[in-house]
Amino acid sequence: MLLAQSPLLWAFFVDLWSRPQYEFFPMLLAAVPFVGIVCLRDTPMNDIRPGRIGVTLLWFAVAWAALAAGGALYLRWMAPVSTWFMLAGCVWAIGGARLAKALWPVGVLLLLILPPPGQYDEAVLVWLRQLAVACAGRLLDLIGVPQFTHGAVIDIPNDRLMVEEACSGINSMLAVLAFTVLLAFWKRLPALSLLLLVPAAALYVFWANVLRIVVCAAAKQWYDLDLLSGTTHDLLGIALFVICMALVFSTERLGQRVFQWDEVADKSTPSAINAVAATWQVNPRLWVSIAALFVLTGALVTWRTGGAWRASRLPPSAAFALPVDLAGWTRVDEDDRAPERAEVSGRQSQLAQYRRGDLLATIGIDYPFYGFHDATTCYGLAGWTIASVKDRPPVGDGPARFDIALRRPPLSIGTMHYALCDETGRWWRRPAAEADASGLALKLRLSRERAMAYPLAQIQVLRVGYAPLDAAAEAELENLFHAAADTFASKVRAWHAGAGR
Amino acid sequence: MTRIICESADARPARWPMVPAGVALAAIATMTLSVVLAGATPDVTTLRSKAEQAVARKDDRTAALHYRHLLALQPQQPAHAFALAEAIDRTGRRGEAMAVLGTIAPISGDGYAPAHLRQAEWLVEARVLRGASDAATLTAARAHATAAARDDKTRSAANGLLDILGEAPAGSGP
Numbered sequence: 001m002l003l004a005q006s007p008l009l010w011a012f013f014v015d016l017w018s019r020p021q022y023e024f025f026p027m028l029l030a031a032v033p034f035v036g037i038v039c040l041r042d043t044p045m046n047d048i049r050p051g052r053i054g055v056t057l058l059w060f061a062v063a064w065a066a067l068a069a070g071g072a073l074y075l076r077w078m079a080p081v082s083t084w085f086m087l088a089g090c091v092w093a094i095g096g097a098r099l100a101k102a103l104w105p106v107g108v109l110l111l112l113i114l115p116p117p118g119q120y121d122e123a124v125l126v127w128l129r130q131l132a133v134a135c136a137g138r139l140l141d142l143i144g145v146p147q148f149t150h151g152a153v154i155d156i157p158n159d160r161l162m163v164e165e166a167c168s169g170i171n172s173m174l175a176v177l178a179f180t181v182l183l184a185f186w187k188r189l190p191a192l193s194l195l196l197l198v199p200a201a202a203l204y205v206f207w208a209n210v211l212r213i214v215v216c217a218a219a220k221q222w223y224d225l226d227l228l229s230g231t232t233h234d235l236l237g238i239a240l241f242v243i244c245m246a247l248v249f250s251t252e253r254l255g256q257r258v259f260q261w262d263e264v265a266d267k268s269t270p271s272a273i274n275a276v277a278a279t280w281q282v283n284p285r286l287w288v289s290i291a292a293l294f295v296l297t298g299a300l301v302t303w304r305t306g307g308a309w310r311a312s313r314l315p316p317s318a319a320f321a322l323p324v325d326l327a328g329w330t331r332v333d334e335d336d337r338a339p340e341r342a343e344v345s346g347r348q349s350q351l352a353q354y355r356r357g358d359l360l361a362t363i364g365i366d367y368p369f370y371g372f373h374d375a376t377t378c379y380g381l382a383g384w385t386i387a388s389v390k391d392r393p394p395v396g397d398g399p400a401r402f403d404i405a406l407r408r409p410p411l412s413i414g415t416m417h418y419a420l421c422d423e424t425g426r427w428w429r430r431p432a433a434e435a436d437a438s439g440l441a442l443k444l445r446l447s448r449e450r451a452m453a454y455p456l457a458q459i460q461v462l463r464v465g466y467a468p469l470d471a472a473a474e475a476e477l478e479n480l481f482h483a484a485a486d487t488f489a490s491k492v493r494a495w496h497a498g499a500g501r
Numbered sequence: 502m503t504r505i506i507c508e509s510a511d512a513r514p515a516r517w518p519m520v521p522a523g524v525a526l527a528a529i530a531t532m533t534l535s536v537v538l539a540g541a542t543p544d545v546t547t548l549r550s551k552a553e554q555a556v557a558r559k560d561d562r563t564a565a566l567h568y569r570h571l572l573a574l575q576p577q578q579p580a581h582a583f584a585l586a587e588a589i590d591r592t593g594r595r596g597e598a599m600a601v602l603g604t605i606a607p608i609s610g611d612g613y614a615p616a617h618l619r620q621a622e623w624l625v626e627a628r629v630l631r632g633a634s635d636a637a638t639l640t641a642a643r644a645h646a647t648a649a650a651r652d653d654k655t656r657s658a659a660n661g662l663l664d665i666l667g668e669a670p671a672g673s674g675p
Contacts, residue, residue, distance in 0.1 A: 138539040139532065146551070146563045148570040155569070157562035200526070207529050250522035257519055410572035411582070411604055466600040467607075 001086055001291050004298025008070050008079035011309050015076055016113065018370070021125060024175035025113040028182065035185050036106045040273045042188050043102040051096030053286075059089030060290050064297060071301030074308055074451035080114050086294075105185035112178045121174065126381060128173065132206060136213035143214070145221050150409060151383020154213070156221045161213075161228060162382070172237070173205045176244045183252065190261050193252070200251045204244045212236060308451035312368035314348070314423055320365055320491050322352055327483035328476070329354035329361070342416075342462040343378040354480060359463060359473055363484050367457030371450055372428065375418050375460060376404060384408050391430075399427040399459075399485050411466045415474070417481040418460035425493030428456055459488045545574055552584065561591040579605040579613035586616070595623060608644050614652030621645035621662050642666055 016022045050056075063085035070078025088107065091100050115121050129152055137149035140156075148155040153162060180201040184193050219225040227236065255261065324331045332355045342351055346366030353362050376386045387405040394400045399419035406414030420428035461481040463469065469477065552567035568585035575581060582605045590598035602620050606612030624642035643666055649659035 134541075135532075135536050138536045141539060141543065142535060146555075146566050148566050148573070150573070155566055157560070157566050200522070203529055204525060207532060210532070247522055247525050250518055250520070250525075254519035254522040257516075410569055410576055410585075411601060466597075466604050 001294040004294040005079050005083050007302040012076040012079045021171040021174045024178055028178050031182055032106055032109050039103050039105055041271045048095040048098050051092035056089055056093040059085055059092055067297050071304050074447045084110055132210050135210045139214045140217055145218050152381050153383050154217055156217055159220050161217055172241050176201050176205050180248050193255055193261055196255045201248050204247045208240045208244055310454055312455040314367055320488055322484055322487055327479040329356040329480050342460055343382050345378045356476055361461055361463040361480055364460045368455035370455055373458055379406055400429055412464055413468055414464045415469055416460055416462045418458055419485055420456040420458050421489050422454035422456050424454055424496045425489045459485050561588045564588040583616050608641055614649050614655045617645040618649035618655040618659055621649055625662055625665055
């Protein structure tokens with residue numbers, strides 16, 4: 001039955017691995033069986049009875065429906081949901097409510113790797129990051145470092161700190177919380193202990209990151225030390241995680257002292273492990289039927305989703321260097337007079353500055369993105385206000401361009417054009433019917449289109465100044481964008497036809 | 502009896518493992534209180550005072566940062582933009598300083614008179630000292646000087662510039 005889940009489950013894990021805040025999940029999965037054994041070993045139980053067959057079948061029916069829906073709608077996250085219900089069905093079939101009660105911590109731990117739908121976790125992390133920046137700003141004031149915070153950016157007299165990167169430690173929030181829950185279950189602490197440990201862990205991660213920002217800013221301002229990049233940045237991140245976990249362990253001892261909670265372990269009666277071993281009963285016909293149904297469904301899902309969710313094939317070494325002269329613009333070395341920089345958020349990114357007369361613009365290329373990337377989110381995080389977004393329809397085979405007008409207090413005015421092309425060099429198009437998608441058939445088609453699409457790369461041109469562009473300058477900037485976009489797409493096509501094949 | 506007492510003494514958990522958590526929680530409480538007391542937005546008077554102190558000790562980068570902050574808090578105050586432009590200029594970025602002045606004193610219309618005057622001065626300086634003899638520089642310098650001459654506080658200096666530029670000063674006509 002687990003085999004039937006595996007193709008969709010694998011796709012889910014690959015997606016989860018691409019999210020920095022969930023990179024802890026393999027360790028959590030590895031720990032789950034041990035927690036299960038601890039739960040069974042330490043739960044006193046004389047005998048257990050299998051759960052009612054009707055309820056067991058209900059668990060499996062939900063698991064099957066989730067698997068089928070995941071395959072039909074190309075929803076990878078349905079695989080862990082299905083697996084969870086399937087495991088719950090197994091537990092119920094073997095030991096009914098008593099065994100399920102003994103193993104509830106395992107169920108909770110498994111749910112921790114399931115991101116909430118709608119990417120609410122991302123929204124919470126963004127909010128935490130902005131709160132961390134605001135708190136760091138106040139603390140910098142208190143220690144006498146002049147600062148001006150806006151969005152996830154802290155300006156200090158000597159530099160501009162992109163705290164979005166510096167504060168990546170906030171990503172460890174989920175990992176620390178997950179391991180805190182794991183610790184509580186492992187040590188068989190009472191459930192109420194979580195009410196102390198989880199908020200404490202969240203506070204530790206948050207304030208550790210605030211202090212990290214403060215230390216990095218102060219080091220830059222006072223000693224011109226860059227702690228925001230390279231190995232130092234990575235080591236700081238690891239150190240923060242270790243410190244936070246150590247503090248959680250310490251808090252557990254503190255809680256034990258204050259609240260006198262005891263580990264739940266009664267060795268006077270036989271453990272649930274013995275009870276399971278003694279009363280394990282299998283109805284071969286039922287289990288084979290259920291397994292066959294799952295295997296058949298799994299095969300159908302595998303067939304339907306074959307080729308979906310392609311991994312990016314553009315390697316880090318892929319060079320998309322743009323020419324020195326582009327539509328009358330000339331590439332210049334990075335100019336520290338440029339008041340702002342382009343926001344790039346892909347795993348690979350390249351920036352280049354071009355000048356034409358008084359106009360200075362930045363071209364940014366970054367990839368991969370799995371599905372449409374909304375660049376306004378990145379700019380919003382960096383403290384920009386999105387004044388307007390215009391969706392320009394493509395001309396011929398050209399890119400579908402987005403024009404964004406940006407404002408950042410106090411004076412900066414930005415003009416940004418961007419478009420996305422896939423790894424074959426084809427420009428991304430918004431599906432015509434997406435805007436008013438209705439009806440199951442249409443949704444199924446759109447979900448298939450999205451899942452089957454190649455990963456995308458983004459190209460953008462950004463100009464920032466203190467005054468809006470006049471019409472002639474607007475046209476120059478658009479020319480630069482189209483020249484850069486054409487060059488980039490042709491290079492991607494060449495790469496796809498050659499090295500990428 | 503003796504055995505029981507020894508056991509209970511041994512079973513008493515060591516205190517040191519809980520010390521880091523206690524210290525951390527106390528530190529967090531202190532920092533939270535500090536941040537809350539500091540308020541959501543900085544005090545404008547304090548910020549202005551810090552900016553002026555930075556100007557006095559010729560720390561123009563810090564001054565520019567504070568004026569930028571002030572301008573974000575009070576965008577309708579042209580004096581902040583003017584002070585920001587001057588601080589930026591003193592760090593050697595006159596082009597950016599001109600652009601900042603342009604936001605409060607555009608060449609096309611009325612604006613903050615001191616900003617018009619300063620732009621005119623810089624453009625005349627570019628023309629006289631660096632030989633910028635193009636028509637655009639001259640036109641811009643005249644426009645800014647003329648705009649500055651409309652304000653009582655800057656009229657005298659603006660008329661002086663118009664003299665240099667070979668224009669009839671404002672109010673000196675027949």
